[in-house]
Amino acid sequence: MDVIKKLGYTPNAAARNLSRSKTDTIGVVFHQMSSGFFAQVMAGIDKAARENRYHILCAFTHLEAEPGKTCTSMFDEMRIDGMIILDPALNKPLLNDLKSYRKPIVLIQCDSHDRDISSINVQNRRGAHAAVAHLLNLGYKDLLVVRGPAGAQDAQLRLEGCEQALKEKGPGVTCRYIDGHYDPQDAVEAFRKYRAKHGLPRALFALNDAMALAILKDLRTDGVKVPEQVAIVGFDGVDSADYVGLTTIETPMTALGEGAVRLFLKRLEAPDQPAEHIQLETRLVVRNTCGG
Amino acid sequence: MDVIKKLGYTPNAAARNLSRSKTDTIGVVFHQMSSGFFAQVMAGIDKAARENRYHILCAFTHLEAEPGKTCTSMFDEMRIDGMIILDPALNKPLLNDLKSYRKPIVLIQCDSHDRDISSINVQNRRGAHAAVAHLLNLGYKDLLVVRGPAGAQDAQLRLEGCEQALKEKGPGVTCRYIDGHYDPQDAVEAFRKYRAKHGLPRALFALNDAMALAILKDLRTDGVKVPEQVAIVGFDGVDSADYVGLTTIETPMTALGEGAVRLFLKRLEAPDQPAEHIQLETRLVVRNTCGG
């Protein structure tokens, strides 16, 4: 040990990886990085990984040429011990493919209901229910919901939460839907089309903050008063929502990241135990754009 | 090749790394991840790295116990071929230490003026000059500048840009300074102290958007009218600034990341060529909080 200190020796990771068949690295695959939501989750992952002396090999899939290649090549080349995925575009065949590598996989915001794939989510259905119930309780009867991507499980659950709240309220309420694919630009475009056809809705619930913020900005640029003319609620609780005063469903983004790493480590240490599926709580945060 | 396809063979990265002494991986070390600025730069790095078949090993330093350890251990363990650093807390001794590994190093937002360390920046001095000139041209004579971290080069340059603009305008203008360390919470705290002592400034220039946004929100929560009572300008051009209507100095964040990867690759391919030092342009974007 004295000599180690004296010579400043440090083990070579490549050699250790080869010999141990272990990399001390978690693959982190996100759909993209530009939204505040991903950044906060990443911060949580980094914190927990650092505490457990793990490295992070990160990649974002929204630019990938062959879908799924980012994940499979990380496993094929043995660059990582397992991975954490946060990608609404995730599909069943890919997941089954990844499962066959028999390495820990943790899904964020997508419950796999699988014995071998862990998952950590927020109360998507309940959160969306709270958002719509909030709108209905305020007396709004003309709603517009901006949906997420068709294939995304969290978007589907949020949609179900909406529908449930509407059902509970009974008749006398109209609710229409447009598709924003969780993307701010798509959302604005779809909203403008809707507006040209049906006029302004009295209240709007966007299934994530990115879309809510973009539409909010578009409306205000147009001179439309929010919430006087249109009430808006978002979902996620990103920093911008706070700055803008967007009423939203707050999600514990950093905890989502930290939890994902915990699940990863558990799975690594006890591969035979069934994978866990965690759900974290959401909270309605009332700000200016609706009921504030 | 047929057999390779048939058996689904993929080379083992650890073995290749060991044999070639090359990892095809870039270490990306940021101060933190929670701000939109870092996220956008990361998106640019990912894009360029992906195009060049490079991997990203990322880590954030704001939680590290021993300063510099994140960088040095990545090099010591030979996990990466070189690194891209974006950290205002970067200091000279650490940089010299890292240089001794003789691997490509690219600094973002910190010109090393070094033959062996590349750097890519924005026009920090000129951008800040434009911001203050904008305020002065609008007739504001009572300014408050919210500074960044004492040791950060970009913060220093932005400060110099302020001072230069003030000097050009001549007398009749008062300008005070507080320290926000680029941190939104620190900035709000410092601003409140200032306000208790000196009252509201007529105009405020925060050296990054994160601080500007936090102070803006604090003021509006307090019922202070912006820009009627206080005009505000920020620096960076993050998404939130657009949503809130913050006048700011826009920086090409994604291009910063892409450029950093380009410099990295150049340096890797031609280690004997002197390192390049690039400066990207900034642009004043006038929105609601000042002159809009």
Place this chain on the structure above:
DNA sequence: TTGTACGCGTTATCAT
């Protein structure tokens, strides 16, 4: 305790 040899999967070198 200390030492020695082999395997990890690939690349590179050297004969054939």
Place this chain on the structure above:
DNA sequence: ATGATAACGCGTACAA
């Protein structure tokens, strides 16, 4: 061109 072989640096198992 083709094929055998020695590194690469570390972990591990076994022998002394």
